[in-house]
Amino acid sequence: MVFYDLHAHSNMSIGENSVEEMADMARQLGFSGIGIVRYYSEKMEPLPKVEGIDIVSSVMMKASNPEEMKKAVRAVREKAEIVMVHGGDYAVNRSACENPMVDILCHPELGRRDSGLDHICAKAARENGVAVEINFREILESHRKNRAYVMSSIKRNVKLLVKYETRIVSTSGAVTKWGMRPGRDIAALANLMGMDLGAAIASVSDVQEEIVRINREKLAGKRWEGVRIDG
């Protein structure tokens, strides 16, 4: 089983630990690959390589309105292995679901009393190949009543996403190396949020690995929509 965690913050974004420390902890916890997130900016240096684990470049768009997000996504698509959108605002959530260049919509329920997604977003995400994230950190760092609200929103989203067969990814969203968790344990939580256990385990493994693999093929010019060149 190949476990991936595409949403991890290092000191290159809002995290505390270096890329090497995050990658080291990920490897200790059994991951084959980790996505180091950086916020979109004009200059993007290549990430360091670490022995024994695949480091994926995830770029996060944090925009206050859909237009800003769309411009940023278009600018960075050719350079990023994974394009993520910081969810929370409904207009941004919806716009991300309708944008085929977006790979993952992160924590759509962030900072809201409602769940952040409706059936229109779920269906659009499915049609445009956008995956929606279950962010473990949102649950880990909330307590009691807040945690109950957060889990309730995530469960409502999962119900919609499962109904419309939209892809779901489960990540740690860690900002320190102590925020990471083994893939199978994140999957347990995804299962409790309403996903079937097999699908929950896939959300921390196959689904994420496939997004990375396909994007890498596209970036290398070996894959276009509807065409694939073998060899």
Place this chain on the structure above:
Amino acid sequence: MVEDKVKTLPPALRSQKRYIIFEAISEHPIEYKDLSEAVWVSLLDFSGEIGASEARIWMITNLYDDKAQRGVIQCGSKSVEIVRAALSLIQIVSENKCIVKVLGVTGTLKSATDKYLGV
């Protein structure tokens, strides 16, 4: 005369148990009693008293390996995912940042100790 001892139930009526082998990864060594307390608090906070009662966890103190920080928890077979999730929600033990990692789940105590505790 009937003794004050409950008879073993026939196999069909016995509760199904699972053994979760875990390892605690932390910056500095932690105390077992703090870990045990943290597991209970996490389970109670996460699933409430009713969920914890259905999980029926038993922290098996005798089998805890202090050096490797590995231990075994017995729980009901239907609650394995809930206990896994509760373990993943533990952040601090003995004032240390801690990650509780599940190494495996087995159906018998013997396979748990044989495969994971090197006994």
